[in-house]
Amino acid sequence: MALKKENNVLLHLENVWKIYRMGEVEVPALQGVSVEIKKGDFVAIIGASGSGKSTMMNLIGCLDIPSRGSVYLKSQDISKLGESDLASLRGKTIGFIFQQYNLIPSMSAFENVVLPLEFLEYDDREAAKRAREILISVGLGDKMHHRPAQLSGGQQQRVSIARSLAGDPEIILADEPTGALDSVAGIEVLSMLHRLWKEQGKTIIMVTHNLNLAKYAHTTIELKDGQITKISENDE
Amino acid sequence: MKLEKCFMYAFNMALHSKLRSWLTILGIVIGVAAVIAIVSIGEGMQQSMTAQLSGLGGDIVTISPGFSRGAGMFVMRGGGGEGGFSGGAQATDKEIVLSRSDLQALKGIPDIALIDTNIRGSVEVSYRGKSGKVSLTGVDQKVWSQITTSEIKNGRMLDSADQNVIVIGGRLASSYFDQPIGINKMITIEGSAFRVVGILDDQSTNIYMPIQMAYQVIEDKKNGIYDSFVVKIKNEDQLDEVIAKIENKLMTARHVTQKDRDFSVSSSRQFQQTRAEALSSLNAFLVAIAAVSLIVGAVGIANTMFTSVLEKTKEIGIMKAIGARNHDILLIFMFNAGFIGLVGGIIGIILGTILSGFMPALMGNLPIMRGTAIVSLNSIIMALSVSVTVGVLAGVIPAYQASKLKPVDALRYE
Ligand SMILES: Nc1ncnc2c1ncn2[C@@H]1O[C@H](COP(=O)(O)OP(=O)(O)O)[C@@H](O)[C@H]1O
Numbered sequence: 185m186a187l188k189k190e191n192n193v194l195l196h197l198e199n200v201w202k203i204y205r206m207g208e209v210e211v212p213a214l215q216g217v218s219v220e221i222k223k224g225d226f227v228a229i230i231g232a233s234g235s236g237k238s239t240m241m242n243l244i245g246c247l248d249i250p251s252r253g254s255v256y257l258k259s260q261d262i263s264k265l266g267e268s269d270l271a272s273l274r275g276k277t278i279g280f281i282f283q284q285y286n287l288i289p290s291m292s293a294f295e296n297v298v299l300p301l302e303f304l305e306y307d308d309r310e311a312a313k314r315a316r317e318i319l320i321s322v323g324l325g326d327k328m329h330h331r332p333a334q335l336s337g338g339q340q341q342r343v344s345i346a347r348s349l350a351g352d353p354e355i356i357l358a359d360e361p362t363g364a365l366d367s368v369a370g371i372e373v374l375s376m377l378h379r380l381w382k383e384q385g386k387t388i389i390m391v392t393h394n395l396n397l398a399k400y401a402h403t404t405i406e407l408k409d410g411q412i413t414k415i416s417e418n419d420e
Numbered sequence: 421m422k423l424e425k426c427f428m429y430a431f432n433m434a435l436h437s438k439l440r441s442w443l444t445i446l447g448i449v450i451g452v453a454a455v456i457a458i459v460s461i462g463e464g465m466q467q468s469m470t471a472q473l474s475g476l477g478g479d480i481v482t483i484s485p486g487f488s489r490g491a492g493m494f495v496m497r498g499g500g501g502e503g504g505f506s507g508g509a510q511a512t513d514k515e516i517v518l519s520r521s522d523l524q525a526l527k528g529i530p531d532i533a534l535i536d537t538n539i540r541g542s543v544e545v546s547y548r549g550k551s552g553k554v555s556l557t558g559v560d561q562k563v564w565s566q567i568t569t570s571e572i573k574n575g576r577m578l579d580s581a582d583q584n585v586i587v588i589g590g591r592l593a594s595s596y597f598d599q600p601i602g603i604n605k606m607i608t609i610e611g612s613a614f615r616v617v618g619i620l621d622d623q624s625t626n627i628y629m630p631i632q633m634a635y636q637v638i639e640d641k642k643n644g645i646y647d648s649f650v651v652k653i654k655n656e657d658q659l660d661e662v663i664a665k666i667e668n669k670l671m672t673a674r675h676v677t678q679k680d681r682d683f684s685v686s687s688s689r690q691f692q693q694t695r696a697e698a699l700s701s702l703n704a705f706l707v708a709i710a711a712v713s714l715i716v717g718a719v720g721i722a723n724t725m726f727t728s729v730l731e732k733t734k735e736i737g738i739m740k741a742i743g744a745r746n747h748d749i750l751l752i753f754m755f756n757a758g759f760i761g762l763v764g765g766i767i768g769i770i771l772g773t774i775l776s777g778f779m780p781a782l783m784g785n786l787p788i789m790r791g792t793a794i795v796s797l798n799s800i801i802m803a804l805s806v807s808v809t810v811g812v813l814a815g816v817i818p819a820y821q822a823s824k825l826k827p828v829d830a831l832r833y834e
């Protein structure tokens with residue numbers, strides 16, 4: 185297999201197809217996508233709306249399995265894993281940041297951040313300590329017991345960043361993380377991701393259609409109609 | 421996720437659920453309240469019945485003429501002292517009677533301690549110008565006081581030396597005539613005067629007098645002919661054997677066989693059993709009704725759970741994205757359902773307890789319901805475990821569905 189040659193390949197998509205079936209109609213959202221993502225990279229996936237960015241994200245994040253082809257995460261073929269193993273792998277390796285934040289509305293910021301640690305069966309005290317530290321590091325030390333509805337969009341997205349970091353994952357996946365934010369809050373979130381990449385060595389994969397934000401990334405993957413049209417690296 | 425965390429999460433979820441979903445627990449509440457009320461009334465009845473019947477004595481056997489090959493309890497009557505049960509069967513047939521030779525036969529059974537001989541009839545009584553018809557029982561005054569289960573309220577029972585004296589029922593004394601009848605008052609029965617020596621602690625209008633006097637007062641009753649014998653046996657544990665002996669002896673004495681038997685032997689214990697059986701089938705019926713409402717409650721919870729799974733679809737997607745496994749989701753939703761069931765059960769128990777407090781008042785007129793409703797620990801434990809089980813069972817399918825949701829699909833749900 186190709187990925188063996190370079191050991192720092194974290195994610196590998198091999199001729200991946202994703203075909204959605206809507207009754208009689210088949211929608212090919214991804215058509216033979218192959219790409220390798222290295223450990224410690226900051227990748228931006230760009231493309232027009234409907235080009236298949238989210239579909240690709242879902243496959244990378246093990247939230248879905250391909251119709252054809254294979255997705256390897258840390259050399260494991262995810263379509264060969266059972267639901268339980270997949271969930272554990274996801275919990276340990278990947279942190280998600282969504283456009284709509286996707287926080288649990290009935291829980292405080294603190295509880296939202298603790299939740300993934302509970303799925304990982306962390307010790308209570310350790311989980312609480314970790315959640316507190318991370319919330320402080322994203323600048324929400326004074327808002328820990330606020331519910332999502334009591335926070336601004338930018339603050340909610342920071343809670344969601346904190347949640348994605350809780351399990352100390354290698355990979356952070358962000359699907360249009362600034363899509364719902366104004367430009368100031370958007371840049372704030374982006375610089376936060378940038379710092380995670382630079383200072384903590386996280387692998388960051390971000391979907392965006394804002395080319396200005398894509399400039400923060402190291403590698404840019406362009407999608408069009410479910411196919412990769414260009415992969416460029418920014419080495420300044 | 422650890423079990424207690426699943427539980428906490430389910431608890432949290434229930435706390436934050438909408439009023440609408442709480443309303444659907446009404447089915448469980450009503451079901452449990454009904455079960456509690458019904459069971460407590462049942463237990464109340466049982467207790468009051470045991471209290472009533474234990475007074476009858478397990479060692480008393482009544483022999484009366486006539487035999488019916490049907491359901492026994494309505495014919496095997498004519499209990500000696502307790503007018504409460506007497507009715508249709510008293511000396512219906514001129515030909516079928518109990519006689520002195522039957523009495524002799526009974527006297528030959530060593531297991532019998534005492535024999536009371538009774539005759540019964542309806543008589544004209546008058547007191548201070550008012551009159552009426554009441555039933556009169558002639559008893560063997562030498563043994564009656566030892567056999568009867570009636571209690572004396574005022575005065576005394578009959579005793580061996582008595583002649584023109586009577587003991588009367590509580591209601592006859594207190595309210596049958598315009599004026600209450602007191603001890604040592606004279607009342608007129610079929611033209612002869614009798615002195616009241618005792619008043620019973622009951623609600624009857626019966627009159628008890630020595631049998632020799634009764635033969636003179638009641639029309640058509642000849643000396644040596646009896647309406648019933650009431651016997652007390654020596655050893656209560658041998659009740660069934662003694663009944664068999666009595667039957668055999670009497671069949672021989674009366675020259676009849678099992679087929680053309682013309683007398684009945686009954687014990688209060690049989691009566692007790694028949695009544696208990698009737699009561700327990702009544703109970704079973706009521707419990708069945710309650711069970712139906714519990715099923716309705718279960719459907720309600722299932723409905724709540726289905727709705728809640730729909731409402732939580734997005735949340736389920738989020739949780740799966742951040743590492744929840746299928747069985748974490750399953751457990752959370754099962755706990756949630758069980759918790760809703762538990763809350764429904766607790767409210768139901770409170771409601772049922774309040775309800776059962778009112779029940780005796782509502783049912784006060786039924787003779788069967790003299791006791792108070794009793795909410796026992798057993799029925800509480802039963803109700804709680806039933807409601808939790810019902811909740812969990814109702815939650816199984818929706819919870820399973822929730823756990824099987826694909827993370828992508830769940831996340832897309834709005
Ligand atoms: N669950 C789905 N069912 C059917 N079609 C889908 C589904 N998800 C995405 N699609 C279709 O697949 C294509 C790619 O969608 P998506 O990956 O969401 O694009 P993007 O995120 O780049 O806007 C679109 O045409 C979209 O309509």
Ligand SMILES: [Mg+2]
Pocket residue numbers: 237238239
């Ligand atoms: Mg998208």
